[in-house]
Amino acid sequence: MESGGSSIERRNTLRSDSFSDGKDFDNLPETGCLSIIVLGASGDLAKKKTFPALFNLYRQGFLQSNEVHIFGYARTKISTDELRDRIHKYLVHGKSDSEHSEDVSKFLQLLKYVSGSYDSVDGFRLLDKEISEHEISKNSLEGSSRRLFYLALPPSVYPPVCKMIKHCCMNKSDLGGWTRIVVEKPFGKDLESAENLSTQLGNLFDEPQLYRIDHYLGKELVQNLLVLRFANRFFLPLWNRDNIDNIQIVFREDFGTEGRGGYFDEYGIIRDIIQNHLLQVLCLVAMEKPVSLKPEHIRDEKVKVLQSVLPIKPEEVVLGQYDSYRDDPTVADDSNTPTFATVVLRIHNERWEGVPFILKAGKALNSRKAEIRVQFKDVPGDIFRSKKQGRNEFVIRLQPSEAMYMKLTVKQPGLEMSTIQSELDLSYGQRYQGVTIPEAYERLILDTIRGDQQHFVRRDELRAAWEIFTPLLHKIDDGELKPLPYKPGSRGPVEADELLAKAGYVQTHGYIWIPPTL
Numbered sequence: 001m002e003s004g005g006s007s008i009e010r011r012n013t014l015r016s017d018s019f020s021d022g023k024d025f026d027n028l029p030e031t032g033c034l035s036i037i038v039l040g041a042s043g044d045l046a047k048k049k050t051f052p053a054l055f056n057l058y059r060q061g062f063l064q065s066n067e068v069h070i071f072g073y074a075r076t077k078i079s080t081d082e083l084r085d086r087i088h089k090y091l092v093h094g095k096s097d098s099e100h101s102e103d104v105s106k107f108l109q110l111l112k113y114v115s116g117s118y119d120s121v122d123g124f125r126l127l128d129k130e131i132s133e134h135e136i137s138k139n140s141l142e143g144s145s146r147r148l149f150y151l152a153l154p155p156s157v158y159p160p161v162c163k164m165i166k167h168c169c170m171n172k173s174d175l176g177g178w179t180r181i182v183v184e185k186p187f188g189k190d191l192e193s194a195e196n197l198s199t200q201l202g203n204l205f206d207e208p209q210l211y212r213i214d215h216y217l218g219k220e221l222v223q224n225l226l227v228l229r230f231a232n233r234f235f236l237p238l239w240n241r242d243n244i245d246n247i248q249i250v251f252r253e254d255f256g257t258e259g260r261g262g263y264f265d266e267y268g269i270i271r272d273i274i275q276n277h278l279l280q281v282l283c284l285v286a287m288e289k290p291v292s293l294k295p296e297h298i299r300d301e302k303v304k305v306l307q308s309v310l311p312i313k314p315e316e317v318v319l320g321q322y323d324s325y326r327d328d329p330t331v332a333d334d335s336n337t338p339t340f341a342t343v344v345l346r347i348h349n350e351r352w353e354g355v356p357f358i359l360k361a362g363k364a365l366n367s368r369k370a371e372i373r374v375q376f377k378d379v380p381g382d383i384f385r386s387k388k389q390g391r392n393e394f395v396i397r398l399q400p401s402e403a404m405y406m407k408l409t410v411k412q413p414g415l416e417m418s419t420i421q422s423e424l425d426l427s428y429g430q431r432y433q434g435v436t437i438p439e440a441y442e443r444l445i446l447d448t449i450r451g452d453q454q455h456f457v458r459r460d461e462l463r464a465a466w467e468i469f470t471p472l473l474h475k476i477d478d479g480e481l482k483p484l485p486y487k488p489g490s491r492g493p494v495e496a497d498e499l500l501a502k503a504g505y506v507q508t509h510g511y512i513w514i515p516p517t518l
C-alpha cells in the first residue's frame with residue numbers, strides 16, 4: 001500500500017498476534033460473540049469519546065453486526081432510545097453523507113441500555129442476563145464469548161463495580177472467551193491511594209485482564225515514537241547526553257476547566273496531565289530499545305526509565321493558577337490547585353545524565369498544542385558563527401496539525417555566504433493527504449479487543465509514576481508550594497520561562513515554524 005493509503009484496513013479478525021491474556025490460545029480461534037459494556041454510559045466521556053470511538057470502529061468494519069452488541073449501563077433512568085438520542089449527535093459530528101447516516105442508525109441498533117446502581121447485585125444480574133441473551137441469540141458457545149467492560153466512571157466506584165462484575169458478570173473462558181476491564185485515569189491521587197486501588201482491582205482480576213487507559217498512548221505521533229527512534233539510523237547515534245542539551249514535553253490548552261472545575265480542583269494539572277500523559281511520552285522518548293515489540297518488553301523498558309528518575313527539586317518546579325479559576329462555583333475560594341506547572345525531571349542513567357526533561361502543562365493559555373521539543377547542543381568549532389541563529393531542534397507536534405520538523409541551519413540562498421534557520425518538515429496534513437488519522441480512543445479500544453496491552457499502563461509502571469510525583473503533590477496539597485497567578489490567554493507565569501532558560505533551553509528568536517498549507 002502507498003504510504004498515504006487508508007489508515008486502517010477493514011479486518012475480519014480482532015485477534016492480536018502479540019498477546020493473549022497470558023494464556024496460550026493459539027489453537028483457539030475467537031469465534032464467540034463480543035459484548036462491549038460501557039459503564040457510566042450517561043456520562044461525558046462515554047458520549048464524547050467512547051461511543052464515537054466504537055462507532056468509528058464499527059464503520060471501518062472492526063466491529064461486525066453479526067458478532068457485536070454494545071450495552072450502556074448507569075444509574076440514570078433512561079430508555080435505550082433515549083441513550084441513542086443522547087449520543088446520536090456525537091456520532092454524526094462533522095460528517096453529513098447519507099451512507100454515514102445509514103451506518104449511524106445500524107450502529108445505534110446494536111445498543112441496549114440497562115439501568116442499575118454500581119453496587120447492587122440486582123443491577124448487575126440484570127446486565128448479565130441481557131448479555132447472556134445476546135450471546136445465546138448469536139449461538140455463541142459457552143466459554144467462547146468475549147466481554148469487554150469499559151469503566152467510563154469516576155475512580156471512586158471502580159472497586160464496587162469490579163466486585164459486581166466479578167460476582168455477577170463473568171463468563172467462562174475455556175474456549176478462547178475472555179472478560180476484560182478498561183479503567184480510565186486518574187488511577188488514584190498519590191502512591192498510597194493508587195496502590196490501594198491497584199490491590200483492590202488486583203484481588204479481583206489478573207493483570208492481563210486489566211487495561212489502564214492513557215489516551216495519549218493512542219495518539220498517532222506518540223505511537224510513532226518507537227518507530228522513529230529505533231527504525232532510523234539518523235537518530236540512533238544522536239539520541240543521548242552527548243548531543244542533546246534538553247528535552248521539553250509540552251501540553252497547552254487555550255481553555256480553562258470549563259464544566260469540570262469540581263473534578264479538576266481535586267486533582268490539578270500534575271495529576272490530570274503530567275503524571276500520566278506527559279510522563280508516558282517521556283518514557284517513550286527516553287527508554288532503551290526493547291528486546292522486541294512484545295508489550296511486556298516495551299513496558300519493562302518504560303519502568304526502568306521511571307525508576308531512574310531522580311527526586312524532583314522544588315526549585316525546579318513552577319506552579320501557576322489562572323486568575324479567574326476560582327470564580328467557578330465548584331472550585332474552593334482558597335484553592336491551591338495548580339492549573340499550570342513546569343517540572344524538570346532528571347534521569348540518572350548512562351544515556352541521560354545531565355539532560356533536563358522539562359514537562360510543562362497548562363490550562364487557559366494562549367494556544368492549544370502538545371509537542372516534544374528536542375534541543376541539541378551547540379556545534380563545536382562553529383566556523384560559520386551560526387550559533388546566533390539558534391540550535392538544531394527536532395520537534396514532534398502531537399496536536400493539532402500532526403507534524404515533525406527539524407530546525408537546522410542552512411546557507412541563505414543568494415550570493416552571500418550567510419546562514420539562516422530553516423526546517424525539514426514532515427507535516428502529516430500535506431504528506432498524507434486524504435488519510436484520516438484515527439482518534440486515540442479508537443485505537444486503544446481496538447487494542448483491548450485484540451488483547452494487546454502494549455499501549456496500556458502496567459501496575460508497576462503506575463507505581464513508579466506515582467513514586468516520582470507523590471512527594472511534590474503532597475507539598476502542594478499541604479500548601480507548602482503555592483501556584484503563581486497568571487492571566488488567562490497568556491504563556492503562564494514568567495517564572496516558568498526563567499526556569500526553562502535556567503535548565504538550558506535556548507530560544508531561537510525571530511524563527512517561527514509555520515505549518516504548510518495545502
Ligand SMILES: NC(=O)C1=CN([C@@H]2O[C@H](COP(=O)(O)OP(=O)(O)OC[C@H]3O[C@@H](n4cnc5c(N)ncnc54)[C@H](OP(=O)(O)O)[C@@H]3O)[C@@H](O)[C@H]2O)C=CC1
Pocket residue numbers: 040041042043044045046074075076118151152153154155156157184185186
Ligand atoms: N470527560 C473527559 O473528557 C475525560 C474523562 N476521563 C475519565 O473518565 C472517567 C469518566 O469521566 P466523565 O464521563 O467525565 O465522568 P462523569 O462525571 O460524566 O461520570 C460518568 C457517569 O458516572 C456516574 N457518576 C458520576 N459521579 C458519580 C459518583 N460520585 N458516584 C457514582 N456514579 C457517578 C454518572 O452516571 P449515573 O449517575 O447515570 O450513574 C455519570 O454519568 C473518569 O475517570 C474521568 O476522570 C478521562 C479523560 C477525559
Ligand SMILES: O=C1O[C@H](COP(=O)(O)O)[C@@H](O)[C@H](O)[C@H]1O
Pocket residue numbers: 215253272273370
Ligand atoms: O485527560 C485529559 O485530557 C484532556 C486533553 O486531551 P487531548 O487529547 O484533547 O489533548 C484534558 O483536557 C483533560 O483535562 C484531561 O483530563
